[in-house]
Amino acid sequence: MAEKTWVRMVTAQTPTNIAVIKYWGKRDETLILPVNDSISVTLDPAHLCTTTTVAVSPSFDQDRMWLNGKEISLSGGRYQNCLREIRARACEVEDKEKGIKIAKKDWEKLHLHVASYNNFPTAAGLASSAAGFACLVFALAKLMNAKEDNSELSAIARQGSGSACRSLFGGFVKWIMGKAEDGSDSLAVQLVDEKHWDELVIIIAVVSSRQKETSSTTGMRDSVETSLLLQHRAKEVVPKRIKQMEEAIKNRDFGSFAQLSCADSNQFHAVCLDTCPPIFYMNGTSHRQVKFLVSSDMGI
Amino acid sequence: MAEKTWVRMVTAQTPTNIAVIKYWGKRDETLILPVNDSISVTLDPAHLCTTTTVAVSPSFDQDRMWLNGKEISLSGGRYQNCLREIRARACEVEDKEKGIKIAKKDWEKLHLHVASYNNFPTAAGLASSAAGFACLVFALAKLMNAKEDNSELSAIARQGSGSACRSLFGGFVKWIMGKAEDGSDSLAVQLVDEKHWDELVIIIAVVSSRQKETSSTTGMRDSVETSLLLQHRAKEVVPKRIKQMEEAIKNRDFGSFAQLSCADSNQFHAVCLDTCPPIFYMNGTSHRQVKFLVSSDMGI
Numbered sequence: 154m155a156e157k158t159w160v161r162m163v164t165a166q167t168p169t170n171i172a173v174i175k176y177w178g179k180r181d182e183t184l185i186l187p188v189n190d191s192i193s194v195t196l197d198p199a200h201l202c203t204t205t206t207v208a209v210s211p212s213f214d215q216d217r218m219w220l221n222g223k224e225i226s227l228s229g230g231r232y233q234n235c236l237r238e239i240r241a242r243a244c245e246v247e248d249k250e251k252g253i254k255i256a257k258k259d260w261e262k263l264h265l266h267v268a269s270y271n272n273f274p275t276a277a278g279l280a281s282s283a284a285g286f287a288c289l290v291f292a293l294a295k296l297m298n299a300k301e302d303n304s305e306l307s308a309i310a311r312q313g314s315g316s317a318c319r320s321l322f323g324g325f326v327k328w329i330m331g332k333a334e335d336g337s338d339s340l341a342v343q344l345v346d347e348k349h350w351d352e353l354v355i356i357i358a359v360v361s362s363r364q365k366e367t368s369s370t371t372g373m374r375d376s377v378e379t380s381l382l383l384q385h386r387a388k389e390v391v392p393k394r395i396k397q398m399e400e401a402i403k404n405r406d407f408g409s410f411a412q413l414s415c416a417d418s419n420q421f422h423a424v425c426l427d428t429c430p431p432i433f434y435m436n437g438t439s440h441r442q443v444k445f446l447v448s449s450d451m452g453i
Numbered sequence: 454m455a456e457k458t459w460v461r462m463v464t465a466q467t468p469t470n471i472a473v474i475k476y477w478g479k480r481d482e483t484l485i486l487p488v489n490d491s492i493s494v495t496l497d498p499a500h501l502c503t504t505t506t507v508a509v510s511p512s513f514d515q516d517r518m519w520l521n522g523k524e525i526s527l528s529g530g531r532y533q534n535c536l537r538e539i540r541a542r543a544c545e546v547e548d549k550e551k552g553i554k555i556a557k558k559d560w561e562k563l564h565l566h567v568a569s570y571n572n573f574p575t576a577a578g579l580a581s582s583a584a585g586f587a588c589l590v591f592a593l594a595k596l597m598n599a600k601e602d603n604s605e606l607s608a609i610a611r612q613g614s615g616s617a618c619r620s621l622f623g624g625f626v627k628w629i630m631g632k633a634e635d636g637s638d639s640l641a642v643q644l645v646d647e648k649h650w651d652e653l654v655i656i657i658a659v660v661s662s663r664q665k666e667t668s669s670t671t672g673m674r675d676s677v678e679t680s681l682l683l684q685h686r687a688k689e690v691v692p693k694r695i696k697q698m699e700e701a702i703k704n705r706d707f708g709s710f711a712q713l714s715c716a717d718s719n720q721f722h723a724v725c726l727d728t729c730p731p732i733f734y735m736n737g738t739s740h741r742q743v744k745f746l747v748s749s750d751m752g753i
Contacts, residue, residue, distance in 0.1 A: 379716075382723060385685040412729075416679075419731045423682060423723035429712075430747040431719045437737040447730040 159253050160210040161246070163296040167205070167288035168198040169273070169280045170319045171355065173414040174398050175421040176328065178377045178387060183230065184336040185315045188377070188387040190395045191328045192402075193319045195347070196355065203284035205269040207292040209255070213264035220269050220285075227267075234312040235290055236265070242309075243297035260297055267292075274362050280320075282369075286313030287320035307341035323347040325402045327395070350405050360438040372425065372432045379429040386424055391417075415446070459553050460510040461546070463596040467505070467588035468498040469573070469580040470619045471655065473714040474698050475721040476628065478677045478687060483530065484636040485615045488677070488687040490695045491628045492702075493619045495647070496655065503584035505569040507592040509555070513564035520569050520585075527567075534612040535590055536565070542609075543597035560597055567592075574662050580620075582669075586613030587620035607641035623647040625702050627695070650705050660738040672725065672732045679729040686724060691717075715746070 176191035196202075216236065218227050227233070243260035247253070255263070267289060271281050290310040294301060301309075307318035311328075319326040322343040331339030367375075376383050394413055401409035425432035435443075476491035496502075516527050516536065527533070543560035547553070555563070567589060571581050590610040594601060601609075607618035611628075619626040622643040631639030667675075676683050694713055701709035725732035735743075 381690045382682045382685065382720065385682065385689070389685070390681045416727075416729055419729070420682065420727045423727040426726060427716075427720045427723040429716055429719070431743060433740045433744075436740075440733045440736075443731060444733075 158210075158212065159251060160208050160212075161248065161251075161253055161255075161296065162206055162208040163292050164204065164206040165288050165292035165295065166198050166202050167284050167291060167320050168196045168200070168202045168323075169284040170195045170316065170326065171280065172316065172319075173410070174391060174394055174417050176315055177421050177424060178373050178383050179315070180330075181334075181336065182374070183234075184339075185231075185311050185313075186336050186339050187315055187328065187330045188383070189391040190330050191316075191319070191391075192344070192395060192398050193316070193326050193328075194353075194355065195320060195323045195326060197347075201273045201279060201284070201357075203269055203271050203281070203288040205267060205285070205288040205292045207289070207296050208266045208268075209263050209296060210266075211263065213266055216265045216267075218267040218269065221271060231286075231313045235286065235309055236293075238309045238312065239290060239293045239297060239299060242294070242299040242301055244300060246296075246298045265293070265296075274359075274364075279357070280316055282314035283316040283320050286310045286317035289313065290317070291321065304340050304342055308337065308339060311336070311339060311341075324349055327399070344399060344402055350402070353405075353407075358442060360436060360442070365434060367432045367434075372428070375430070375432065376424055376428040380424050380427040382427045383424050386420060390420065415443075419443075458510075458512065459551060460508050460512075461548065461551075461553055461555070461596065462506055462508040463592050464504065464506040465588050465592035465595065466498050466502050467584050467591060467620050468496045468500070468502045468623075469584040470495045470616065470626065471580065472616065472619075473710070474691060474694055474717050476615055477721050477724055478673050478683050479615070480630075481634075481636065482674070483534075484639075485531075485611050485613075486636050486639050487615055487628065487630045488683070489691040490630050491616075491619070491691075492644070492695060492698050493616070493626050493628075494653075494655065495620060495623045495626060497647075501573045501579060501584070501657075503569055503571050503581070503588040505567060505585070505588040505592045507589070507596050508566045508568075509563050509596060510566075511563065513566055516565045516567075518567040518569065521571060531586075531613045535586065535609055536593075538609045538612065539590060539593045539597060539599060542594070542599040542601055544599060546596075546598045565593070565596075574659075574664075579657070580616055582614035583616040583620050586610045586617035589613065590617070591621065604640050604642055608637065608639060611636070611639060611641075624649055627699070644699060644702055650702070653705075653707075658742060660736060660742070665734060667732045667734075672728070675730070675732065676724055676728045680724050680727040682727045683724050686720060690720065715743075719743075 170193040172191050172193040174192040176187050178188040180186050180188050216227050218225055240260050245257050246255040269285055273279050287310045290306050294306050303321040307321045311318035318341040319328050324346040325344040326341050327344050328341050398413050422435055470493040472491050472493040474492040476487050478488040480486050480488050518525055518527050540560050545557050546555040573579050587610045590606050594606050603621040607621045611618035618641040619628050624646040625644040626641050627644050628641050698713050722735055
């Protein structure tokens with residue numbers, strides 16, 4: 154290892170993703186394993202994205218992170234799980250120009266600094282944690298020269314925020330719920346890339362820029378514990394919809410795609426309402442938007 | 454029969470009822486047979502009620518009805534079914550003082566005038582049709598000297614509006630869905646009378662006096678046809694809740710009663726949201742009310 158003054162940095166940019174078949178409910182809270190498969194569309198990184206710079210230096214004496222310029226704690230289990238998993242996959246790094254050489258075993262002792270920025274509102278229903286953890290894991294993998302492919306990295310990002318696993322790919326992405334108890338088969342695969350359906354345009358109408366009142370984590374936990382409709386949705390409804398949605402995407406069948414997306418979004422909100430206490434993520438403005446879409450018959 | 458100038462009248466008053474385990478979905482549209490049992494509490498007739506006067510006279514040349522002072526058509530199937538069923542049960546009536554004698558067979562030829570008033574908003578979620586049809590059938594049964602008890606009359610009122618069957622009794626009432634194809638066993642029974650739990654007070658907060666945008670009939674039909682959660686609710690969730698609710702009412706257990714009522718109301722709204730197109734019966738004000746109840750921990 155070179156002297157203590159060097160800093161090695163990697164910057165990555167990861168877009169957020171919007172589920173068209175929703176993830177709502179975990180079967181394992183720690184590993185973040187879902188009760189059903191989900192499918193999302195990844196947004197254009199030029200629009201909604203997280204930009205994260207990760208840095209390593211022998212001069213850093215602890216892991217630290219800044220989100221949107223403000224330091225946040227990395228002590229939470231989710232950050233710790235991601236850092237542990239990615240460190241375990243770190244490989245030797247050599248930068249001859251700068252005279253840096255990091256051996257595989259050095260990564261255990263080296264500390265990290267992370268700076269992350271979202272160019273869109275945090276915790277407002279736009280999957281900021283998805284983009285954030287995907288970007289963190291991806292940037293660290295590059296920094297540490299990890300050899301894992303994006304699906305393998307997705308299983309690590311998943312342990313930061315479930316939907317983060319879907320932001321490792323562009324285009325349409327499926328998060329396979331998996332069966333293994335250790336979560337090793339719960340990861341994302343790309344269904345089609347971003348060129349497959351490039352005339353599809355997503356319009357995001359912001360109905361409120363306030364943070365949502367119930368976090369996804371708390372909401373999901375309450376739904377799993379109290380909703381008498383959630384398991385039926387997960388076991389009976391979603392598996393059929395996943396197949397129909399894959400077919401609609403493959404065929405660029407906008408009618409079916411829109412119908413399934415709307416039906417599944419509404420069912421997710423229905424499960425939230427069936428939760429005790431009920432969770433309301435829609436407001437009067439969203440209701441009017443839905444009614445407008447129905448009345449203008451936009452393929453729904 | 455006496456000369457053509459006589460008029461025989463009966464006036465009845467029937468309260469509305471509010472379901473605590475909801476009726477949402479028919480298995481037979483014509484007979485109005487539900488997909489699940491339901492339980493309601495009948496309001497005090499001094500507060501929300503329908504007052505209906507039915508009159509018969511040989512001078513009437515057709516059946517006519519006025520609702521809140523405005524003539525409405527009786528040609529709809531629901532009115533026709535109620536009129537046919539109650540006429541089939543008409544018996545001889547004699548009023549010696551007035552010199553009126555109506556033989557059983559005369560009822561087929563005699564015409565009726567009906568005047569009905571609601572002392573609360575119509576079609577605003579307060580079960581105006583429940584009170585209305587219950588009152589109509591009850592008043593006609595008295596007018597025609599029908600011998601049926603209130604449960605038997607409830608099966609006729611049910612054919613006017615499903616929830617009407619529950620307004621034939623005070624206190625807590627269960628509408629048994631029944632199994633018979635002809636609907637003969639789909640009727641209301643009183644669980645306990647109005648004295649059983651007389652410290653219970655119902656507060657109705659009017660969040661909008663506008664008519665609802667989707668009628669119950671249309672909404673239920675759409676839900677049965679499109680919601681993938683409705684049948685699960687009807688078959689798996691409601692039967693258990695009915696038993697729990699009967700127990701809570703029997704024991705005057707307000708905690709369980711409130712928890713079950715809120716959970717079932719929210720699940721009904723969840724099924725509405727899971728309908729295509731989605732049905733919104735709650736607005737921002739109702740959302741805030743629910744949140745207020747939850748935060749003030751009113752037994753929920």
